[in-house]
Amino acid sequence: MRATVPQTAGATATGDRTGTVRTLECRDLVRRFGDLLAVDRVGFHIDPGETYGLLGPNGAGKTTAISMIAGLLERDGGEVTVAGEPMDTRSVGTKRLIGYVPQDLAIYPDLSGRENLLFFARLYGMDTAGARRRAAEVLDLIGLADRGGDQTKTYSGGMKRRLNIGIGLLHRPKLLILDEPTVGVDPQSRNAILESVDGLAGEGMAVLYTTHYMEEAERLCDRVGIIDHGRLVAEGTRRELVSLLGEGDRIRLTATGDIAGAAASLRAQASVRQSNAIEGGIDLEVVDARDNLPGILQEAAAAGAVIRSVDVVEPDLEAVFLHLTGRALRD
Amino acid sequence: MRATLLICLKDLRARLRDRSALLIGIVVPLGLAFVFNAIFGGISGSSNAIHLGVVDADGGPAAKVFVTNVLGAVDRSGLISVRHERSEVVARRLTAAGTLDALIVIPAGFSQRVESNGPASMLVVGNVDAPISTQIARSIADGYAAELNRVRLSVATVVHAEGGPSRVPPARLRALADRAAATAAPVTVQDVSAASKELDQKSFFAAGMAVFFLFFTVQFGVTSLLEERVDGTLARLLAAPIHRASILGGKLLTSLLLGVISVAVLVVATTLLFGASWGNPLGVAVLVIAAVLAATAIMALIATFAKNAEQAGNWQSVVAVVLGLLGGTFFPVSQAPGVLSRLTFIAPQAWFLRGLGDLRGGSLSAVWVPALAMLGFAVLTGGIAMVRLRHVAEI
Numbered sequence: 016m017r018a019t020v021p022q023t024a025g026a027t028a029t030g031d032r033t034g035t036v037r038t039l040e041c042r043d044l045v046r047r048f049g050d051l052l053a054v055d056r057v058g059f060h061i062d063p064g065e066t067y068g069l070l071g072p073n074g075a076g077k078t079t080a081i082s083m084i085a086g087l088l089e090r091d092g093g094e095v096t097v098a099g100e101p102m103d104t105r106s107v108g109t110k111r112l113i114g115y116v117p118q119d120l121a122i123y124p125d126l127s128g129r130e131n132l133l134f135f136a137r138l139y140g141m142d143t144a145g146a147r148r149r150a151a152e153v154l155d156l157i158g159l160a161d162r163g164g165d166q167t168k169t170y171s172g173g174m175k176r177r178l179n180i181g182i183g184l185l186h187r188p189k190l191l192i193l194d195e196p197t198v199g200v201d202p203q204s205r206n207a208i209l210e211s212v213d214g215l216a217g218e219g220m221a222v223l224y225t226t227h228y229m230e231e232a233e234r235l236c237d238r239v240g241i242i243d244h245g246r247l248v249a250e251g252t253r254r255e256l257v258s259l260l261g262e263g264d265r266i267r268l269t270a271t272g273d274i275a276g277a278a279a280s281l282r283a284q285a286s287v288r289q290s291n292a293i294e295g296g297i298d299l300e301v302v303d304a305r306d307n308l309p310g311i312l313q314e315a316a317a318a319g320a321v322i323r324s325v326d327v328v329e330p331d332l333e334a335v336f337l338h339l340t341g342r343a344l345r346d
Numbered sequence: 347m348r349a350t351l352l353i354c355l356k357d358l359r360a361r362l363r364d365r366s367a368l369l370i371g372i373v374v375p376l377g378l379a380f381v382f383n384a385i386f387g388g389i390s391g392s393s394n395a396i397h398l399g400v401v402d403a404d405g406g407p408a409a410k411v412f413v414t415n416v417l418g419a420v421d422r423s424g425l426i427s428v429r430h431e432r433s434e435v436v437a438r439r440l441t442a443a444g445t446l447d448a449l450i451v452i453p454a455g456f457s458q459r460v461e462s463n464g465p466a467s468m469l470v471v472g473n474v475d476a477p478i479s480t481q482i483a484r485s486i487a488d489g490y491a492a493e494l495n496r497v498r499l500s501v502a503t504v505v506h507a508e509g510g511p512s513r514v515p516p517a518r519l520r521a522l523a524d525r526a527a528a529t530a531a532p533v534t535v536q537d538v539s540a541a542s543k544e545l546d547q548k549s550f551f552a553a554g555m556a557v558f559f560l561f562f563t564v565q566f567g568v569t570s571l572l573e574e575r576v577d578g579t580l581a582r583l584l585a586a587p588i589h590r591a592s593i594l595g596g597k598l599l600t601s602l603l604l605g606v607i608s609v610a611v612l613v614v615a616t617t618l619l620f621g622a623s624w625g626n627p628l629g630v631a632v633l634v635i636a637a638v639l640a641a642t643a644i645m646a647l648i649a650t651f652a653k654n655a656e657q658a659g660n661w662q663s664v665v666a667v668v669l670g671l672l673g674g675t676f677f678p679v680s681q682a683p684g685v686l687s688r689l690t691f692i693a694p695q696a697w698f699l700r701g702l703g704d705l706r707g708g709s710l711s712a713v714w715v716p717a718l719a720m721l722g723f724a725v726l727t728g729g730i731a732m733v734r735l736r737h738v739a740e741i
Contacts, residue, residue, distance in 0.1 A: 138583075138586045
């Protein structure tokens with residue numbers, strides 16, 4: 016089953032209808048490992064300043080897909096362009112446009128944090144002075160300025176994760192690819208990483224973020240592609256994906272007073288699909304609870320109900336994944 | 347090239363920092379060379395190792411010539427210490443106790459029997475635990491006996507030509523003997539292959555350990571490619587704007603530099619500390635570079651068959667030890683019987699040691715055959731390794 020939300024009308028291979036060159040455009044990516052079809056005709060795009068989440072369980076094909084996009088892995092089919100430039104494993108020039116943060120802690124334990132940054136900065140073509148300057152900036156950015164001279168084998172897991180991301184940011188890429196950057200990270204470091212990624216998108220960097228954590232995809236990503244068994248089964252904004260479920264948000268009002276009257280009155284609201292009086296309150300199914308909640312509360316009060324508490328339950332991407340694939344995201 | 351150098355410098359820095367390369371490349375071979383020198387110094391004779399006793403119960407001219415001229419020269423060489431004992435009984439006791447390794451006894455009447463052309467003999471007594479020393483003592487005695495026999499034969503020939511002993515006055519006989527003794531032997535053997543083309547013990551162990559551990563030292567560069575694949579840093583290198591050949595080049599360059607540096611340090615250290623004699627520096631440099639290339643190529647090829655660095659390290663170690671033993675880095679196997687002596691030349695280590703020996707026995711041009719043999723190993727195994735390494739440099 017594929018339930019892809021249509022892309023913007025008039026979009027071209029490498030740009031949208033306004034003529035802005037897309038940061039990433041990939042089409043029909045295919046990769047086989049023997050008999051296993053790991054990635055099956057996956058395609059999506061990312062615009063400047065946009066964060067795109069690739070959401071799927073372990074083994075869904077996320078890492079294989081981004082490995083082809085980052086030029087690490089040969090592909091069996093499809094095309095990739097970054098800022099309009101074709102990309103494959105030999106595209107040395109195009110690779111400069113990408114910052115890649117692998118899932119593993121890809122840092123050298125016998126080198127200090129600063130030496131790790133300097134090595135990769137030089138590898139990306141910076142001169143010695145420029146590399147030193149940029150390494151100092153990145154150490155500040157990731158909060159490791161005071162530990163920059165220590166060998167990274169002495170770092171905590173969270174510090175290594177931050178350095179892992181910092182290396183990807185060194186050369187100010189147009190596209191930052193983050194492969195499950197919060198796996199095995201404590202909640203505090205995880206929050207710091209998510210805030211950093213949010214900030215980068217705000218600065219105009221395009222971000223491709225793979226995760227199997229639904230909460231991260233919902234929090235960070237402007238658009239999400241749901242991938243399973245190597246296929247992109249759906250993509251769109253969170254709202255667009257949730258709409259595929261065909262059900263609204265759930266609101267439970269705990270109330271006293273004229274509950275039956277209030278429930279009947281709310282049924283007349285355009286945003287309300289169902290309204291049922293229950294013992295001690297009202298159960299509602301509504302469209303876009305966040306936007307319409309104030310009006311609903313106003314109407315209930317006007318109808319004689321005294322609202323004691325409100326409980327809103329929105330369908331999430333976990334439910335979307337279950338709906339589309341028949342299994343839970345963490346199966 | 348810039349990326350290759352950056353990767354190489356990064357690897358060298360990491361290796362020097364974790365000290366494993368320093369340990370394997372310099373400290374262990376230097377230590378083992380020292381230990382082997384100490385252990386085997388007692389039988390190979392580069393130090394004053396053989397204690398030879400002599401009892402002159404004769405005291406005549408023939409005995410004096412042997413004790414003074416022959417054994418005196420041996421003593422002065424520093425290779426063998428000669429101890430003079432008056433009593434044969436005491437000397438035999440010292441030999442049995444191991445104080446003396448071997449004993450030469452010149453019995454009373456020896457000189458008189460030599461001069462009268464009668465049967466004369468010297469006695470060689472050996473310690474049971476010092477067979478080589480006993481053999482050396484016997485060779486010394488044999489050599490002197492042969493010289494005496496040569497003189498006696500010369501004199502006897504002249505006497506016979508002049509009508510027999512009764513017709514030759516004693517003064518004439520003595521003059522004939524002196525002239526025969528002073529005449530150089532017409533045919534001599536100069537043992538070039540054994541004396542000039544063989545490394546002395548200190549140099550042998552220094553060179554043997556250097557080339558044996560070279561095969562371990564060069565592993566660090568190539569094997570780190572597998573480590574980077576497992577650690578995830580290879581993915582980061584592949585994502586960087588560099589060619590894949592630069593990654594491979596960086597790893598191979600690291601191996602080559604580690605190999606050259608470790609052997610160079612060992613050459614200098616063993617020369618200064620042990621008095622090892624490596625030979626003409628230019629010839630040694632040619633041999634070292636050829637050996638490093640061969641070692642790197644062979645170890646790279648082994649690494650391409652492994653799934654991870656640990657497996658590669660195990661396989662490489664097995665190959666390094668087998669080739670090291672075959673190559674005679676611990677014990678010379680070139681003189682071993684049958685197929686073993688021919689097998690030795692499938693090991694670059696054997697060519698390296700042979701090259702050093704040839705360099706000492708001949709001119710600089712003597713290193714070309716061993717060097718070309720090692721380069722042959724490098725080209726053959728390195729070519730296959732390069733093809734296979736392309737697959738290793740993938741995630």
